[in-house]
Amino acid sequence: MKQLLVVASVIGLLACSPQGVAQNDSSSFKRQHLERMGFVIESVNDSVIDGVYEVITDQGLVYVTADGETLIGGRLYDITGSEPQNLSEASIREMRRSDIAKVSDEAILYPAENEKYMITVFTDPTCGYCRQLHTNLEQYHKLGISVRYLAWPRSGLQGSAYQQLKTVWCSEDQQAALDAAKNDKRLPAASCDDPVDEHFALGNKFGVRGTPAIVLPSGEMLPGLVPAERLLSMMQNGQ
Template identity: 70%
Template sequence: MKQLVLAASIFGLLACSPQGNAQLNDRELDTQYLENMGFTIESVKPSSVTGLYEVITNQGLIYVADDGKKLIGGRIYDITGSEPVNLSEEVVKEMRRTDVKTVADEAIVYQAEDEAYVVTVFTDPTCGYCRQLHTNIDSYLNKGISIHYLAWPRSGLQGSGYEQLKTIWCSADKGAALTAAKSDKRLPAASCDDPIAKHFALGNKFGVRGTPSMVLPSGEMIPGLVNADRLLEALEQAQ
């Protein structure tokens, strides 16, 4: 059932932005059917299952077969060991690790003095749990966990959260503006070529469904609020 829900969420977030066919091992995989559905194709390569191809799109990882004519929802597990291994999750984690680097210079950074880890957090100033995290941010910094904020307006690219995020990222002091917004203080007007839509699209690609969502250096994503002690434990286990 969880896999069916995941597949439905992918189709519900389609965006029209066609590209040309993807190159695959010196031959062309026909991506026209995916493009007709609104997927933007970023990469294609053979999966660990013969005849099945791993496709990274603007909405994350999907699988296709039969020369691009069949779309398969779900995840691939290696069940040869004592415990199933989610091979698809390893692909997704690599995708997140790579993509986070592309927006690193757009993040609002709270850096730990003795930095041991960097955690990227998708945030919305109207989210109560995001405010709770921000109020307690020193507890993360004191454990060597730097917090890099990206924007993910829960109501989409509209509404008060979206407008506040635009103002925050256009402010001269973004950190102060973020703190003010999460404390219900009025923000001075500011406008610029902001990255909010880009961050929102990236969050959707990563599988963000609410805020806060934390992306660890391993590429693992933790949905929801996790206190500093539990987050440090998760970071240590993910190494």
């Protein structure tokens, strides 16, 4: 309810603001309050509201007043048309695309022979829907959809899924290890400087709340299992 009230407040502000991008001076933005709260600031850009900045942090997108003293959660919507338009989504998608590119060499890739699209999937070997997606990889591959996996243990940085994922990413044959983990087969011991914690933090930043979470080439994120045909249709339509 609190988040809805915040979003409603933001919509009200936007409805009263002039159209176009406000010109703020981000060099004067005061960071200390956000940093004191534990946010790591990655970028500060103008928002459509005069005196409010769009701030990308390690915890996702937030809006902050120019004096750095007021944080606004939620999303901005343009409500001038027949349907509300989510103005925050473009920035969020760009953030996801950029961040995924940085960790693409850490993903476990299952490529399609005639690749047309690449999706990124946050996965957990103990998740039934993740197993179902993995079992049906051939359906995605036939449609030219390559799948690359990042780790996201649903129980957090503890428990069996977390340990399995660490072992998978440290295995000499990562594909074989992930296949085994998703079929309840015992994994040979393996340890290394794995990226599981990093992937988990990235998923949290993106807004992952469960697995599988599918990130499309556009940066849009879909929660849950999505059949191959529907997924292809969405990407063909530019989502």
